[in-house]
Amino acid sequence: MADDQTDAQQDLAAGRFSSWIVAFGRAQRDDAGAAVPCGGCTACCTSSQFVHVAPDETRTLSRIPSALLFPAPGLPTGNVLMGYDERGHCPMFVDGGCSIYEDRPRTCRTYDCRVFPATGIELDDASKALISDRTRRWKFDLPAERDRRQQAAVRAAAAYLREHADELGDGVLARNPTQLAFVAVAVHGLFLGDGGTSAEPSVDVVAAAVRRAR
Numbered sequence: 001m002a003d004d005q006t007d008a009q010q011d012l013a014a015g016r017f018s019s020w021i022v023a024f025g026r027a028q029r030d031d032a033g034a035a036v037p038c039g040g041c042t043a044c045c046t047s048s049q050f051v052h053v054a055p056d057e058t059r060t061l062s063r064i065p066s067a068l069l070f071p072a073p074g075l076p077t078g079n080v081l082m083g084y085d086e087r088g089h090c091p092m093f094v095d096g097g098c099s100i101y102e103d104r105p106r107t108c109r110t111y112d113c114r115v116f117p118a119t120g121i122e123l124d125d126a127s128k129a130l131i132s133d134r135t136r137r138w139k140f141d142l143p144a145e146r147d148r149r150q151q152a153a154v155r156a157a158a159a160y161l162r163e164h165a166d167e168l169g170d171g172v173l174a175r176n177p178t179q180l181a182f183v184a185v186a187v188h189g190l191f192l193g194d195g196g197t198s199a200e201p202s203v204d205v206v207a208a209a210v211r212r213a214r
Helices: 002-009 017-030 058-063 106-110 115-119 126-135 145-163 177-186 203-213
Strands: 012-016 051-053 069-071 080-082 138-141
Touching (some): 012 017, 017 106, 017 115, 017 138, 017 145, 115 138, 115 145, 115 177, 145 203
Parallel strands (some): 012 138
């Protein structure tokens, strides 16, 4: 039992930060799918997640019973959410795996829990404890100044979004920690400078970048 517990606490290699951030951006931009070394982890499938499915995801929609879907608040008609069962499991999670893996939602294909240690954002929802435990184990490699500058910029962006959430407004920035983390990576370029992080950008500049990233 002690050995199993030790294994569960071991650090996980998240990869070189500069390489990860390029791959992360490509996955979000091109829907290419995030190459996350999940191993046997299924935390994101079993942590009471609402999964967004867009109207153009026709193959995915054909695989999910309509009774499991409901309109996504604040999004155009046709955008839907899939909820979870009484255990907090995705209803498509069957026998320890995704029953529609080849046609899984875009949200699932592009989800990368390494975004939390990258941004320094923590999940404060008790139902997300499994994800939190996993994300605390990820450790990025920061071998060069470029890697360290990029991580500093990402974390500066995350801190800025949290601190200026009221000024940005609910119509611009969602308060969900996951969405905050993903947006922070998308706009981190505003916080990069030749010698590290730049001077703090204006709220208007950040708001415009957030709108483009959504």
